[in-house]
Amino acid sequence: MSEQANVTAKCWKVHTCAHCQTLFRYLMERFCTATGETQEQARLNLRSAVSRQTEEGVDSHPCPTCGLVQPEMVKASRTFHYGCLSFLIGATGLGVYLYHGFSSVFMGSIWNGILLSLLFLFALLTYLGNPNRDLESNRGRAQSEIQRQVLVVEQAPETVPSKTDRLARLTKGGPPLAVFLMLAGLALVWLPQGVRVSKGLDENPGLRFFPRVVGPGDELVYRMQDSTMSLNGLWKARSLQAQLDGKQIPAVALDGQWGNEISTFSSKSLGLTEKHTMMKIRVSIPNDASLVGKEATLELKLDYVVPSKFSNYFKEQDRKATEKVKVRISSPGAASLYSLLGWLALIGGPVLLFTGCLIGYLQANRLEGNPHRTLPAED
Numbered sequence: 001m002s003e004q005a006n007v008t009a010k011c012w013k014v015h016t017c018a019h020c021q022t023l024f025r026y027l028m029e030r031f032c033t034a035t036g037e038t039q040e041q042a043r044l045n046l047r048s049a050v051s052r053q054t055e056e057g058v059d060s061h062p063c064p065t066c067g068l069v070q071p072e073m074v075k076a077s078r079t080f081h082y083g084c085l086s087f088l089i090g091a092t093g094l095g096v097y098l099y100h101g102f103s104s105v106f107m108g109s110i111w112n113g114i115l116l117s118l119l120f121l122f123a124l125l126t127y128l129g130n131p132n133r134d135l136e137s138n139r140g141r142a143q144s145e146i147q148r149q150v151l152v153v154e155q156a157p158e159t160v161p162s163k164t165d166r167l168a169r170l171t172k173g174g175p176p177l178a179v180f181l182m183l184a185g186l187a188l189v190w191l192p193q194g195v196r197v198s199k200g201l202d203e204n205p206g207l208r209f210f211p212r213v214v215g216p217g218d219e220l221v222y223r224m225q226d227s228t229m230s231l232n233g234l235w236k237a238r239s240l241q242a243q244l245d246g247k248q249i250p251a252v253a254l255d256g257q258w259g260n261e262i263s264t265f266s267s268k269s270l271g272l273t274e275k276h277t278m279m280k281i282r283v284s285i286p287n288d289a290s291l292v293g294k295e296a297t298l299e300l301k302l303d304y305v306v307p308s309k310f311s312n313y314f315k316e317q318d319r320k321a322t323e324k325v326k327v328r329i330s331s332p333g334a335a336s337l338y339s340l341l342g343w344l345a346l347i348g349g350p351v352l353l354f355t356g357c358l359i360g361y362l363q364a365n366r367l368e369g370n371p372h373r374t375l376p377a378e379d
Contacts, residue, residue: 005042006033009050012375013058014154015070022065023155026145027377030057054374060131064146064153065160067138069131071369074171078364081126086357089119093350112346113189116353120186123357127179132171171367178359185352192341201338202293202328211339214327217287218335221254222298224279226321230306231314233275234258238303238318242283244327245296254280258307274309279321291329298327 009032014025032049036042060073092115132138145151196203196213203212208223228235234256242251281300285291302321307314 002035002037003039003042004033004035005039005046006031007046007050008032009054010377011054012377013372014375015072015372016370017063017066017068018070018369019068020063020066020157020161022063022153022157024064024151024153025375026059026061026151028054028057028059030054058372061145061151062131062138062142064139064142064151065156067132067135067142069138069171071171071367072372073369074131075364075367078126078367079361082123082357082361082364085119085123085126086354086361089116089350089354089357092116092119093346112349113193116189116349117186120182120353123182123353123360124179127360130171175359175363178356178363180356181352181359182356185349185356188352189345189349192338192345195341196338199331201330201334204328208325209327211335211342213330213334213338214285215330215332215334216285216289216291217332218285219282220285220327220335221280221282222300222325224281224300224302224321224323226279226323228277228306228319229274230277230308231274233277235277235279235304235306238305240281240303241301242281243299244283244286247286249286250284251300252282253302253304254282255304277306279304285327285329287332289332292331294329296327296329297324299324
C-alpha cells in the first residue's frame with residue numbers, strides 16, 4: 001500500500017522585467033503531493049515535487065514600473081491552456097467517434113460540432129488574449145498588489161524606457177496559420193449539416209439508421225428495436241424477409257456464428273454471462289427514381305436463434321422479430337456523400353483544430369524573458 005504526502009509550498013519568485021529592468025518579486029503558492037512505498041519515501045518524493053514546482057512555476061504579475069506581464073509568465077499560461085485544449089479536442093473527437101461510431105455519423109457530427117465549437121471559442125480567446133494590451137491597467141493592478149504585500153519592488157530603474165509597441169508585440173497572439181487551421185477544422189465539423197440543409201437531404205431520426213441519409217441504390221444498415229439477451233450478444237438468422245412499401249428487397253443479416261463452445265468473461269464472476277443482442281440488418285434500397293423525396297415503409301421479418309445461459313453451458317433458443325419503420329428517401333448517392341462528409345467531420349475537423357492548437361502551443365513555448373529565481377518565504 002502506497003503512502004501519500006502533501007504540502008502547500010510558499011516562496012518568493014524574483015523577476016527582472018524584460019523591458020525596463022525593474023527587479024520585483026511576488027509571493028507564489030503551490031499545492032504539492034507525492035506518493036511512495038513508505039512515508040519516508042513519500043516525503044523525499046514530496047521534496048522533489050516542491051523543488052520542481054517552485055523552481056519552474058511562475059504566476060502572472062505585471063511589472064510595477066512599466067506594466068509588462070513578463071514573456072515567461074505568458075508562456076506558462078498559454079502553454080497550459082493550449083495543452084489542455086489540445087487534449088480536450090483529441091478526447092472529444094475520439095470520444096464522439098467511439099460513442100456513436102458506425103451507429104450514427106449524423107449524431108456524431110452534431111455533438112462533435114457543438115463540443116468542438118465551444119473548444120474553438122476558448123482556443124480563440126487564448127490566441128487573441130494579450131495581457132499587455134492595457135499597460136496602465138496593468139500598473140494599477142501591480143500597485144494594488146504592492147499595497148496587499150503580494151508584490152514587492154526590489155530595485156527600480158533610474159529612468160523608465162519610453163512607451164513603445166514593442167511591449168505588446170512581446171506577447172502577441174500566435175501565428176495566423178493557427179487560427180486558419182482551427183477555422184478550417186470547424187468548417188469541416190459542420191460541413192455535413194451545411195450540405196444536408198443546402199441540398200435538402202432528408203435524414204432518418206433516431207440512432208437505428210446508418211447512414212441516416214439514404215437514396216435510391218444505396219445500402220442502409222438498420223438496428224432492430226427488438227432486444228433480447230444472449231451470450232456475448234451473439235445471434236444467428238434462420239430466415240429474413242425485407243419489404244419496402246410491400247415489395248421484396250435484398251437484405252442481409254449482420255449476425256455471428258458459434259460452434260460447440262462459447263468463451264465469455266465477467267468481472268463479477270467466472271460463469272457464463274449474457275449481453276443485450278444488437279441485431280443489425282443491411283437492406284438495399286431499390287434504384288428507383290420514383291422513390292426520391294418519399295417516405296417509404298420498411299418491414300422486416302426475422303427468425304433467429306440466440307445462445308442462452310444454461311448452468312455453465314449454453315443452449316440455443318429460437319426467437320422471432322417483426323418491425324415496421326418509415327424510411328425517408330433522398331437523392332441518389334446521398335448515403336455515400338453524407339457518410340464521406342460525416343467521417344471528414346469526425347476525423348478531419350478535430351485533426352485540424354488539434355494542429356492549430358499545437359502551433360499555438362509551440363509559438364507560446366518560444367516566449368522567453370529574463371531568468372527568474374526562487375527565494376524562501378517566511379511563515
